[in-house]
Amino acid sequence: xxxxxxxxxxxxxxxxxxxxxxLLYDTHSLTEDKLQAIEEKSKQxxxxxxxxxxxxxxxxxxxxxxxxxxxxxxxxxxxxxxxIIADTPGHIEYTRNMxxxxxxxxxxxxxxxxxxxxxxxxxxxxxxxxxxxIKDVVIAVNKMDLVDYSEEKFxxxxxxxxxxxxxxxxxxxxxxxxxxxxxxGDNVVQASENMPWYKGETLLNHxxxxxxxxxxxxxxxxxxxxxxxxxxxxxxxxxRGYAGKVYGGDLEVGDExxxxxxxxxxxxxxxxxxxxxxxxxxxxxxxTIELQDDVNVSRGDMLVxxxxxxxxxxxxxxxVCWMDKKPLTSSSRYYLKHGVNDVQAKITEISSVVRxxxxxxxxxxxxxxxxxxGEVELKLSKPIFFDSYEENKANxxxxxxxxxxxxxxxxxFIG
Amino acid sequence: MSAKxxxxxxxxxxxxxxxxxVVAQFEKPVLLFSGGKDSITLVRLAQKAFYPAxxxxxxxHIDTGHNFEETIEFRDRLVKELGVELIVRNxxxxxxxxxxxxxxxxxxxxxxLQTETLxxxxxxxxxxxxxGGARRDEEKARAKERIFSVRDDFGQWDERNQRPELFDMLNxxxxxxxxxxxxxxxxxTELDVWSYIEQERIEIPSxxxxxxxxxxxxxxxxxxxxxxxxxxxxxxxxxERMVRFRTVGDMSCTAAVLSTATDLETIVSEIRxxxxxxxxxxxxxxxxxxxxxxRKQQGYF
Numbered sequence: 001x002x003x004x005x006x007x008x009x010x011x012x013x014x015x016x017x018x019x020x021x022x023l024l025y026d027t028h029s030l031t032e033d034k035l036q037a038i039e040e041k042s043k044q045x046x047x048x049x050x051x052x053x054x055x056x057x058x059x060x061x062x063x064x065x066x067x068x069x070x071x072x073x074x075x076x077x078x079x080x081x082x083x084i085i086a087d088t089p090g091h092i093e094y095t096r097n098m099x100x101x102x103x104x105x106x107x108x109x110x111x112x113x114x115x116x117x118x119x120x121x122x123x124x125x126x127x128x129x130x131x132x133x134i135k136d137v138v139i140a141v142n143k144m145d146l147v148d149y150s151e152e153k154f155x156x157x158x159x160x161x162x163x164x165x166x167x168x169x170x171x172x173x174x175x176x177x178x179x180x181x182x183x184x185g186d187n188v189v190q191a192s193e194n195m196p197w198y199k200g201e202t203l204l205n206h207x208x209x210x211x212x213x214x215x216x217x218x219x220x221x222x223x224x225x226x227x228x229x230x231x232x233x234x235x236x237x238x239x240r241g242y243a244g245k246v247y248g249g250d251l252e253v254g255d256e257x258x259x260x261x262x263x264x265x266x267x268x269x270x271x272x273x274x275x276x277x278x279x280x281x282x283x284x285x286x287x288t289i290e291l292q293d294d295v296n297v298s299r300g301d302m303l304v305x306x307x308x309x310x311x312x313x314x315x316x317x318x319x320v321c322w323m324d325k326k327p328l329t330s331s332s333r334y335y336l337k338h339g340v341n342d343v344q345a346k347i348t349e350i351s352s353v354v355r356x357x358x359x360x361x362x363x364x365x366x367x368x369x370x371x372x373x374g375e376v377e378l379k380l381s382k383p384i385f386f387d388s389y390e391e392n393k394a395n396x397x398x399x400x401x402x403x404x405x406x407x408x409x410x411x412x413f414i415g
Numbered sequence: 416m417s418a419k420x421x422x423x424x425x426x427x428x429x430x431x432x433x434x435x436x437v438v439a440q441f442e443k444p445v446l447l448f449s450g451g452k453d454s455i456t457l458v459r460l461a462q463k464a465f466y467p468a469x470x471x472x473x474x475x476h477i478d479t480g481h482n483f484e485e486t487i488e489f490r491d492r493l494v495k496e497l498g499v500e501l502i503v504r505n506x507x508x509x510x511x512x513x514x515x516x517x518x519x520x521x522x523x524x525x526x527x528l529q530t531e532t533l534x535x536x537x538x539x540x541x542x543x544x545x546x547g548g549a550r551r552d553e554e555k556a557r558a559k560e561r562i563f564s565v566r567d568d569f570g571q572w573d574e575r576n577q578r579p580e581l582f583d584m585l586n587x588x589x590x591x592x593x594x595x596x597x598x599x600x601x602x603x604t605e606l607d608v609w610s611y612i613e614q615e616r617i618e619i620p621s622x623x624x625x626x627x628x629x630x631x632x633x634x635x636x637x638x639x640x641x642x643x644x645x646x647x648x649x650x651x652x653x654x655e656r657m658v659r660f661r662t663v664g665d666m667s668c669t670a671a672v673l674s675t676a677t678d679l680e681t682i683v684s685e686i687r688x689x690x691x692x693x694x695x696x697x698x699x700x701x702x703x704x705x706x707x708x709x710r711k712q713q714g715y716f
Contacts, residue, residue: 001610003425003426031689070559070574070575070577071559072555072558072559073551073552073558073601073602074558075551075552075602075604077604077606082604082607084602096579097579099579099581100579100580100581103581103582104581104582104583226432226435226436226439227435227438227439229465229466229467229468230468231467231468231469232468233467233468233469235467236467236468239467241467243435243464243465244435245428245432245583271421272466272467273421273463274462274463274466275466275467276419277419278419278420278421279419279420280419280420280421281421282420282421282422282423283423284423284425284428285421285423285428286427286428286429286431286432286435286464287421288466299439323579335588337584337586339583339584340436340439393582394582394583397581397582397584398584399581399584399586401586401588406586406588406589406590407578408578408579408580408581408586411579411581
């Protein structure tokens with residue numbers, strides 16, 4: 001079955017939890033015991049409606065304060081698609097959580113309250129979707145019931161977003177506008193009878209019809225080696241297999257490859273998956289590769305096709321989203337994890353802080369604080385083998401780890 | 416050789432990738448094995464991740480002493496077939512030593528007591544990564560869990576200060592004394608696990624299939640009366656019913672469901688149609704809305 005990961009974004013009170021609850025409810029994904037628990041708790045709190053956020057706010061502190069603190073993952077499926085929804089908090093540490101939730105998402109839903117239209121938060125949500133190059137973005141114009149299902153109101157919001165999109169650097173995005181009411185169920189799973197002027201799909205139909213092939217855009221094949229498999233048993237005495245996941249493009253037996261960083265050439269001899277051999281490994285598959293020649297390969301090395309070399313450098317420029325309470329400062333040192341390759345990194349320059357409302361940059365800042373996004377230059381202890389984030393998401397991103405606390409402090413997108 | 420193209424199973428690929436990261440990033444990993452379907456699925460995924468080499472870490476079973484007999488027989492057979500090391504640590508030992516106190520009465524369970532034995536085992540062997548079969552769809556506190564979840568010396572989960580996980584990158588850096596709980600099938604649902612077991616024809620203990628069993632009813636749930644592990648009051652009448660189990664935790668907190676499913680195909684279609692969640696038959700979660708979060712803070716899986 002097809003698995004589709006979706007990130008959600010919305011300001012406080014845009015009705016994000018209600019929308020997710022509506023999706024679960026109308027697809028019959030809430031089992032009786034869970035529904036019963038929500039009914040009881042809603043009643044106990046004196047609500048005369050079902051508070052679906054109780055289904056997703058998993059921590060005591062979240063339920064006490066009525067807010068979402070941390071990303072939650074929600075699962076439901078229809079006949080042909082398994083959905084994983086990353087429910088990200090609306091306010092606290094917003095950027096950090098949304099970037100995390102959206103990093104593995106194939107599509108994103110941005111909620112807009114029909115009464116308020118496009119607000120400052122909407123800019124931010126839209127900005128992060130652009131930064132992460134999320135191919136499919138749904139603008140869900142919610143609470144249409146509270147504006148009398150007005151087509152004029154919907155079109156006004158559409159125009160504003162389209163203007164915003166025209167200012168974005170990323171022009172290949174598919175933006176879909178859907179007018180809906182999560183509370184009443186209009187256009188979420190069931191088509192609305194209240195908006196005959198809307199001819200498009202319901203939210204669920206649209207999400208089901210997304211083409212995954214479009215989403216994971218094909219590029220050059222990258223095979224970062226996670227670990228070397230050497231069984232040393234009687235049957236497999238000389239076996240030397242390189243275990244990893246295929247990114248970007250496919251890998252085939254007979255492909256001429258280059259081992260990085262040594263630049264040794266060889267040929268793919270066999271592709272193993274468990275106890276079977278295959279001719280082709282599609283991108284996204286976790287396999288074990290045997291090479292024709294006895295070459296030196298270890299964790300962190302990368303196999304690429306001979307005519308598809310990535311960039312190799314000890315200095316990189318990247319857009320960094322900062323996620324730690326301790327700010328990023330110039331000349332500080334971090335561990336940098338690029339895929340499965342670990343190096344040390346020193347920040348040589350913070351060139352700018354990018355404003356997430358499309359209003360430009362602040363040049364030469366002294367630091368990058370929690371939830372800020374900025375352009376940074378780094379010097380590395382060893383070269384990494386990378387593509388730009390635009391060309392290959394997996395091979396164009398890295399994380400920075402604080403060497404004292406071991407916390408994941410930031411994420412970088414190589415420009 | 417014909418042009419065989421490997422089909423991508425996104426969830427399977429992700430799990431295999433995670434297993435390989437564990438072995439590459441940690442010195443002493445261990446797989447927590449309960450004999451249940453989730454840990455059996457983990458074992459198959461580990462086999463796939465490292466084939467043709469053997470699974471490069473031992474299995475650890477925290478034995479509550481309240482197991483279904485079939486599960487233990489199954490466990491021993493599987494370990495023999497795989498040729499991996501099995502470590503068993505018993506909750507009973509800690510009860511005998513007086514380190515933990517056994518609950519008594521109607522809802523008595525040893526489920527909570529597992530935590531102490533697990534933490535002891537982690538310390539005894541110096542495990543730095545414990546791989547488990549927990550899934551985010553099981554319970555809403557688990558939905559907040561990371562794939563690499565850092566625990567301190569006391570096994571505590573600091574749920575409000577978790578490391579963000581971006582793309583495929585897993586940060587396994589820890590200080591001495593800390594350990595990481597790893598959940599390779601975080602993103603699987605109960606239905607995904609059953610569909611995978613069906614697709615791979617993975618052998619599972621017989622109690623997962625419908626069978627006749629002496630049972631009694633309490634709080635609308637069906638309990639096993641096959642032996643005296645589950646506390647039963649005299650007026651709770653025993654009757655033979657056709658049942659199967661959806662989870663195989665501690666017998667004293669695991670209820671059965673009525674079923675006629677004697678093969679995997681029927682189980683998968685029953686799960687698809689089911690209107691009760693998997694943990695709806697687990698009394699340990701019904702203690703309070705925050706039961707799971709509290710247990711996790713104390714070092715539970």
